[in-house]
Amino acid sequence: MTTSHDVAKLAGVSQSTVSRALRGLPGISEKTRLQIQRAAEMLAYVPSDAGRSLSTKRTRVIGVVSAELTNPFFPELVEPMRAEFERLGYRMLLIPDSSENPLEIDRLADGTLDGVILTTVVLGSQLPHRLAARKIPFVLANREIDGIQADTVVLDNQLGGKIVASLLADLGHEKVAAILGPADTSVGRDRGTGFQQGLSERRIALLPERVRNEPFTYSAGHKATIELLAAAEPPTAIFCGNDVIAFGACNAVASLGLIPGHDITIIGFDNIEMSDWDLFRITTVNGDLKGMAENAARLLIRRIASPDGAPERITLEPELILRATHAPPLGMRLRA
Amino acid sequence: MTTSHDVAKLAGVSQSTVSRALRGLPGISEKTRLQIQRAAEMLAYVPSDAGRSLSTKRTRVIGVVSAELTNPFFPELVEPMRAEFERLGYRMLLIPDSSENPLEIDRLADGTLDGVILTTVVLGSQLPHRLAARKIPFVLANREIDGIQADTVVLDNQLGGKIVASLLADLGHEKVAAILGPADTSVGRDRGTGFQQGLSERRIALLPERVRNEPFTYSAGHKATIELLAAAEPPTAIFCGNDVIAFGACNAVASLGLIPGHDITIIGFDNIEMSDWDLFRITTVNGDLKGMAENAARLLIRRIASPDGAPERITLEPELILRATHAPPLGMRLRA
């Protein structure tokens, strides 16, 4: 591996001059700068990241803590983050954090990371506090934690839940079910309370046996839907905590020979790309994942630049996306 | 940030002793080792990655070059890689490489990476040669390049294409179409030639106007299917270069009011998780992505350990997965 010393020798200058010249710092004559650039090119010199990191104490690497990428939700959040970090001159290290394999703080604190984005954190997690204690810049994306001062980007999930409740009420549904996300995530909780609140404003009951808290996965959505529809009095509409659960619900409904948007109403949340596929066309709430990702990235970079200063909180607005999986309850239409 | 020097001072020993003690090297008495461990714990010491990298010239970071993660193919390849690298004590850095934003070699050669996995490389790419020139260990996963000596893990794509041809022939299809992948990828090419070869062995013609080379995306599959079915004499079966294209095809078919597996046969390739969803149940060829990922990871780690030695080539066997999107041509069934 060729170093700046090699370049210096070839160009007949000192190592420090090479360092300054190649980074375009002032105080180097054009003539020597050209000489050095030529030498660097000849040797295919690339500055050592480790050396630079050690010297500058910055790595230009961001850690993004997320769950399995095979859950189609995460790529839609992670990909625009990667793009935004790329633009900002940072690289992205993916760090898994699952309940089976919980993340240890030391994996984040070895100085590899200039900052961290948390996307999967549960309500009681100690991770944010530990990061704060070690003064590692971080931001919460798509999650919030009670009682912590930290940069945060979230959707107004409660409002989103309310919007769905209104829609179902307007359509005339009375037997309503919900497959919310896990109760220990802010997303699962807030979408649930918003939904519940919205329903009760419209005097619609949400029976406990029609409410589930499940992981944000296809299979959980599938299974829960089968079970909900097996009840003596099955619901006419199911609100899903996110689109991935809704995919499971739609597939489960299809496997029973029913058609979403005709026999039963299925509402998703997040508006990930797949929800617009012809076979789904899921009525959902736009979660603006791209906006969330980009804001989170920018917030983190700003926080790295100025570690002190009041934490910022960005709340994005949900928006109802009407597609093909909502309709008035079947009984009502038959009566008409 | 606390360093090994801080720990040394607190424990009353030298820095080198700290280094050896915490890594469990021999030549340290149990007594001092315990002292040092206690001190390290008190100070929440985590070794600096940059310092270690600089000294050892290894980073324990692997770069994985892939396309957009929002294409559901990649997470299924990348996720098991991440898991395997995790097991092997390495971390994974995702590096995008798209045709719009081509990857420069310097991004891989700054010493950040102990090795690289290439998953998206096109046939004429210079990247493998450049990596070889800089002596950066790498392996090709799911791709091969002609005329390069390198560790490679691939599926026998040609055989896979042949298997599909046999299936279609057995079912009695004569008007057959193919939406292959890009012609400049080994995967697109080999699945295509295998398919073509298999068909001609069964004396079935594959008309040029019924063959497309498209990117491995949902929208490409969707569009191409619409166009193929608009022909005067539409095909009765479409072989898709991978499952993602097949998703596009299935959705396109559905948007025309047809049912895959009834009105038309759609065959995918790779057997990614989604292909088993109730709404798809795509008949496909198992690409053993997990096996590919794990083998690639292990091969790379072995190559890092011993940079010289003959490159290894692992070929995985394709396997037909019969599900719901294949059937004899409609005309034949009507006649019967």
Add this chain to the structure above:
DNA sequence: GTGTAAATAACATACGTATGCAATCGATCA
């Protein structure tokens, strides 16, 4: 030709860890 200031380049050191080699300590054996 001399003096001065500015421009340019070199020198020296810090960053944190790993490791070859020297030094020290204690114990064992003759």
Add this chain to the structure above:
DNA sequence: TGATCGATTGCATACGTATGTTATTTACAC
């Protein structure tokens, strides 16, 4: 008791870059 050996530990330095400080060169005015 002294020599020797093995077990521990310390010392010194390398890794590659960045940067504060000092030295040198250049340009300019007188």
